[in-house]
Amino acid sequence: MLQTHQNPVYEYARSPDQDAATPVHHPLIVVGAGPVGMAAGLDAATQGIPAVILDDNNTVSVGSRAVCYAKRALEILDRLGCGQRMVDKGITWNLGKVFFRDDQVYSFNLLPESDHHRPAFINLQQYYLEEYMVNQIERSPQLDLRWKSRVIAVQDEDDRVRIRVETPEGEYSLTCDYLVVADGANSGIRKMMGLESSGQVFQDRFLIADVVMESDFPPERWFWFDPPFHKGGSTLLHRQADNVWRIDFQLGWDADPEEEKKPENVIPRLKAMLGEDTRFDLEWTSVYTFQCRRMDRFRHGRLFFVGDAAHQVSPFGARGANSGFQDTDNLLWKIKLVLEEQAPDSLLDSYDTERVPAADENILNSTRSTDFITPKSKVSHIFRDATLLLAEEYPFARSLVNSGRLSVPSVYRNSPLNTPDTEIFDSPMQPGTPSTDAPVNDDAWFLQQIANNRFNGLYFSQSAGSLNSDEQAILSNLASDSPVPLNLLVVDLDPAASCPAGVAPIRDSKGLLKQRFDGRPGTFYLFRPDQHVSARWRQLEPKKVAQALARATGRS
Amino acid sequence: MIETRKLNTQPALKRPDDFYNALVDMHRELNEEQSQLANAKLILLLANHIGDEEALEEALKIAAEGLG
Ligand SMILES: Cc1cc2nc3c(=O)[nH]c(=O)nc-3n(C[C@H](O)[C@H](O)[C@H](O)COP(=O)(O)OP(=O)(O)OC[C@H]3O[C@@H](n4cnc5c(N)ncnc54)[C@H](O)[C@@H]3O)c2cc1C
Numbered sequence: 001m002l003q004t005h006q007n008p009v010y011e012y013a014r015s016p017d018q019d020a021a022t023p024v025h026h027p028l029i030v031v032g033a034g035p036v037g038m039a040a041g042l043d044a045a046t047q048g049i050p051a052v053i054l055d056d057n058n059t060v061s062v063g064s065r066a067v068c069y070a071k072r073a074l075e076i077l078d079r080l081g082c083g084q085r086m087v088d089k090g091i092t093w094n095l096g097k098v099f100f101r102d103d104q105v106y107s108f109n110l111l112p113e114s115d116h117h118r119p120a121f122i123n124l125q126q127y128y129l130e131e132y133m134v135n136q137i138e139r140s141p142q143l144d145l146r147w148k149s150r151v152i153a154v155q156d157e158d159d160r161v162r163i164r165v166e167t168p169e170g171e172y173s174l175t176c177d178y179l180v181v182a183d184g185a186n187s188g189i190r191k192m193m194g195l196e197s198s199g200q201v202f203q204d205r206f207l208i209a210d211v212v213m214e215s216d217f218p219p220e221r222w223f224w225f226d227p228p229f230h231k232g233g234s235t236l237l238h239r240q241a242d243n244v245w246r247i248d249f250q251l252g253w254d255a256d257p258e259e260e261k262k263p264e265n266v267i268p269r270l271k272a273m274l275g276e277d278t279r280f281d282l283e284w285t286s287v288y289t290f291q292c293r294r295m296d297r298f299r300h301g302r303l304f305f306v307g308d309a310a311h312q313v314s315p316f317g318a319r320g321a322n323s324g325f326q327d328t329d330n331l332l333w334k335i336k337l338v339l340e341e342q343a344p345d346s347l348l349d350s351y352d353t354e355r356v357p358a359a360d361e362n363i364l365n366s367t368r369s370t371d372f373i374t375p376k377s378k379v380s381h382i383f384r385d386a387t388l389l390l391a392e393e394y395p396f397a398r399s400l401v402n403s404g405r406l407s408v409p410s411v412y413r414n415s416p417l418n419t420p421d422t423e424i425f426d427s428p429m430q431p432g433t434p435s436t437d438a439p440v441n442d443d444a445w446f447l448q449q450i451a452n453n454r455f456n457g458l459y460f461s462q463s464a465g466s467l468n469s470d471e472q473a474i475l476s477n478l479a480s481d482s483p484v485p486l487n488l489l490v491v492d493l494d495p496a497a498s499c500p501a502g503v504a505p506i507r508d509s510k511g512l513l514k515q516r517f518d519g520r521p522g523t524f525y526l527f528r529p530d531q532h533v534s535a536r537w538r539q540l541e542p543k544k545v546a547q548a549l550a551r552a553t554g555r556s
Numbered sequence: 557m558i559e560t561r562k563l564n565t566q567p568a569l570k571r572p573d574d575f576y577n578a579l580v581d582m583h584r585e586l587n588e589e590q591s592q593l594a595n596a597k598l599i600l601l602l603a604n605h606i607g608d609e610e611a612l613e614e615a616l617k618i619a620a621e622g623l624g
Contacts (some may be wrong), residue, residue, distance in 0.1 A: 044563040379592075386596035 036307025199293025
């Protein structure tokens with residue numbers, strides 16, 4: 001088979017820790033260098049925490065796996081310093097099309113609003129994503145990624161975690177304040193700790209085929225229910241980088257995975273789909289099954305489970321890695337504040353409080369998609385077909401068609417870290433919501449301005465262009481007295497207007513900040529370091545801001 | 557019997573016999589499988605027209621009452 005990509009091989013290197021007389025202590029150790037473990041490491045480094053990442057392998061993901069990365073994941077990767085490379089290499093798309101038998105049923109645009117830095121989705125082979133993350137890690141003096149280092153024992157002692165690492169040159173021990181467990185869906189550490197992940201196994205098999213072809217299919221997500229070239233099943237087509245196209249065929253439970261993935265069986269399927277005359281080269285085939293499940297809790301003492309180790313979803317909706325990135329996005333700023341004694345240990349419990357419901361939301365959505373795509377009973381099959389038959393002509397039925405509800409970030413609606421609204425806002429940016437984006441300044445974006453791993457405030461002043469002396473005093477006190485790092489941005493200050501220390505102007509270049517946040521004069525938004533809104537008011541009151549900061553850091 | 561808050565379970569059709577006849581008539585030319593599909597489409601169309609989730613939930617409950 002053709003290979004457009006060679007997996008890099010990373011050398012095992014002996015660490016001085018292996019020669020230490022007593023186990024060396026690190027603030028943070030991450031187990032697993034998949035996308036989520038690496039995001040944890042990179043996040044730690046951007047927060048200023050040195051971290052060791054251990055992986056039992058010596059390369060990136062092999063073959064075809066995750067494809068679609070969502071807007072929010074890209075925004076997180078931007079904060080970690082490697083989003084742009086992925087967008088440059090990836091295929092940007094916003095449009096999805098759904099077909100039933102011979103006909104197109106409808107199409108949908110996932111990013112109906114313009115003026116966002118990142119698109120709804122990019123497609124990129126998982127090995128590229130991981131490779132770019134490895135490169136980013138290699139650039140950071142704070143990070144030490146150790147290949148061929150398998151964690152074989154974990155002990156949560158009261159004041160530290162002790163782990164045992166196996167390498168080609170024997171074993172050694174390490175200790176850390178916190179252990180981030182990102183060892184994937186079959187988490188060995190989960191099992192070692194006697195913990196479970198429970199849920200539902202789906203009785204279906206899907207064939208993945210990656211083909212290389214020059215084609216003028218547009219960069220869109222195409223999904224077929226019961227197409228003429230694959231009767232009775234569903235098929236999904238995605239374009240990836242390097243002219244590699246990813247095709248998923250639903251095979252049913254009785255299919256023999258070994259037989260199905262043989263090129264002599266895959267190629268006829270592809271020819272039926274792409275046309276006898278289309279030239280293509282097969283690059284990869286595999287057959288997968290899937291589950292939807294999660295652990296009861298993601299925090300266990302000093303251990304934090306993230307990504308597939310904590311929760312697993314079916315691939316429909318691309319909610320796996322995308323939600324894993326939101327786990328570490330949520331966790332690392334909290335670990336930073338607790339390590340620096342700026343927040344109590346209980347802040348770390350909010351990782352559980354916020355991410356467990358998020359996992360449930362992802363599991364619910366991907367389970368429903370799976371049920372629609374692979375109906376479990378005769379009657380659900382009938383309703384499925386009825387919906388698709390109606391959808392072509394009757395708009396109402398399109399909203400019922402479920403070919404995967406594509407990953408959107410969770411809103412931490414009921415989080416104890418939020419300060420609930422007490423006033424009316426004509427903006428969906430309620431507390432708990434990840435911030436929306438907008439163009440600001442010259443060719444810059446709002447989310448870039450609040451990607452500083454600090455709390456941020458956004459203020460729409462009372463009178464356009466300037467701050468009165470009260471406002472100046474309040475803002476300057478907020479900036480200087482805040483118990484945690486806080487940056488303040490004031491919208492559309494005149495260049496000549498005076499601006500107190502710790503406060504920076506931000507230009508609402510298209511008026512969209514004002515629109516998207518309903519920024520009437522006096523409005524103030526407080527954002528957490530992970531860019532989720534923590535509170536908002538119609539008037540700037542220092543006491544309220546202080547209380548909201550205390551809540552958001554677990555101090556009240 | 558299930559009490560309803562939203563779903564009207566009192567007579568509302570002006571010509572009930574006509575509707576009943578039309579309903580059965582719809583299936584006359586259809587085989588078993590087509591009939592099931594037509595019923596499913598009908599339910600989806602009507603559910604959307606009703607649009608009130610609470611009323612629909614009440615209808616779902618009544619429909620399954622005493623069967624399973
Ligand atoms: C067919 C398919 C399609 C998918 N499509 C998408 C998609 O489009 N979008 C999306 O977001 N997600 C998708 N996913 C899901 C995505 O691939 C996973 O969610 C993602 O890889 C999870 O990352 P992770 O870092 O949690 O775990 P993994 O990627 O599994 O990484 C775990 C790492 O830990 C290492 N490890 C394990 N045990 C140890 C140990 N004891 N010591 C040291 N290291 C250890 C492993 O070697 C591995 O490198 C898809 C998955 C599949 C199967």
